[in-house]
Ligand SMILES: Nc1ncnc2c1ncn2[C@@H]1O[C@H](COP(=O)(O)OP(=O)(O)O)[C@@H](O)[C@H]1O
C-alpha cells in the first residue's frame with residue numbers, strides 16, 4: 001500500500017491549526033485547531049470529516065508540545081493516528097525562512113538550525129514552528145518532515161522592493177531586508193483568483209489582501225510576487241489585530257529616550273498591544289463592527305485607521321503593477337467582513353475596482369466576485385487554504401524524492 005496522506009501543522013504563537021489530507025484527491029480526513037495554548041482555558045476542536053462529529057475540549061494545554069500530543073490522540077481515536085502507514089509526510093508551516101529557502105524543504109538538522117537562527121526576526125512564530133517540528137519528529141522519526149516557508153513566495157521581489165534604504169554594509173552584515181510573509185496564502189490566492197477570472201496565473205496582475213489577525217498585502221505580477229507589505233519581520237505594513245504595521249521608526253527612539261521603555265517593552269507594545277487592540281481594546285473585527293454599528297467612536301476610529309492603511313497599499317500596488325486585473329480579499333477578515341471590503345474599495349472607481357453591495361453581502365465559502373460585470377478591475381473574495389497548499393507542496397516533494 002502506498003502512503004498518500006499528509007498531516008499539515010500550522011503552529012501559531014498561541015494556536016495550532018491542523019489538517020489530515022488524502023492527496024489522491026486532496027480530500028480532508030480530519031481538521032482541527034488548538035487555541036489559547038498556555039492559558040487555563042485552552043480549547044481543542046477536532047472534526048473527523050467522515051462522521052462530521054466535532055469534538056470540543058476545554059482545559060489547560062501548557063505548550064505546543066502538549067498541544068500536538070493532544071492532536072495526535074484525537075486523530076488516533078478516529079483510526080487516523082500518526083502511527084498510520086498511510087501517512088507519507090508531515091508538512092509544517094514555517095513563518096521565517098530567510099532568503100535561501102525558496103522551495104519546500106525536507107527538514108534535517110541544518111534546516112532546524114537555520115529556523116532557530118531566524119527566531120529573532122520571527123519571535124512570535126518560529127519558536128512555535130520549531131516545537132511543532134520537534135514534537136512531530138519524536139512521534140514519527142521515520143517520516144519525512146517538510147517545511148513550507150511563508151517567505152518563499154516573496155523571494156522573487158526585485159531588490160528595489162526588497163531592500164530598505166539604509167547603509168548597505170550594515171544591512172548586509174545583519175541580513176536586514178524585506179522578506180515578506182503569508183506567502184503560501186498569497187501564492188494560493190493569486191492562483192485561485194486567476195482561475196476565477198478564467199485566466200492562467202501568468203496572464204494576470206493581482207493585489208492580494210490577506211487580512212487575518214496578522215495581515216499583509218502583496219502585488220503579484222503574472223504569478224510572481226513583486227512587492228509585499230511585511231518586511232524583515234511580520235510587523236511592517238498594514239494595521240493588524242495586535243500589531244502596529246507601518247510607523248516612523250523614530251517612534252522607537254522616542255519611546256526609549258523619553259518614555260524610558262526597554263527594547264522588550266517596545267517589542268511587546270508594537271507586536272502585541274498595538275493595531276486594533278491598541279486603538280480600541282478589541283482585535284476581533286466582528287466585535288469592532290458590532291461596536292461601530294452601536295455608535296462607538298473609539299471603534300469607529302480604529303476601523304477608519306485600518307481602512308485608511310489598506311487603501312494606501314491598494315493605491316501603492318496599483319502604481320507598482322501599472323495594470324491590475326483583480327483585488328482579492330482573503331483570510332478571516334477579508335473573507336468574512338463585507339464592510340471592510342466595501343470601505344477599502346470605496347472611492348477608487350477612477351482606478352477601476354468597484355464593489356457591488358448586494359454581491360458583497362452574500363456569504364459563501366466559495367471563491368467569488370463581488371464586483372459588477374462592468375468593473376474594469378475585478379474585486380474578489382477568495383478563501384485561502386494554506387493547509388491544502390502546504391500539503392500539495394509537501395506531497396509533491398516526497399513523490400519527487402521517492
Ligand atoms: N464573521 C467575521 N466577521 C468579521 N471578522 C471576522 C469574522 N470571522 C473572523 N473574523 C476575523 O478574522 C480574524 C482571524 O483570521 P484568521 O485568518 O483565522 O487569522 P490567523 O490565521 O492570523 O489566526 C479574527 O481575529 C477576526 O477579526
Ligand SMILES: CC(=O)OP(=O)(O)O
Nearest residue numbers: 181182212213214234
Ligand atoms: C506571519 C504572520 O503574521 O502570521 P499570522 O497571521 O499567522 O500571525
Ligand SMILES: [Mg+2]
Nearest residue numbers: 212213214331
Ligand atoms: Mg493566518
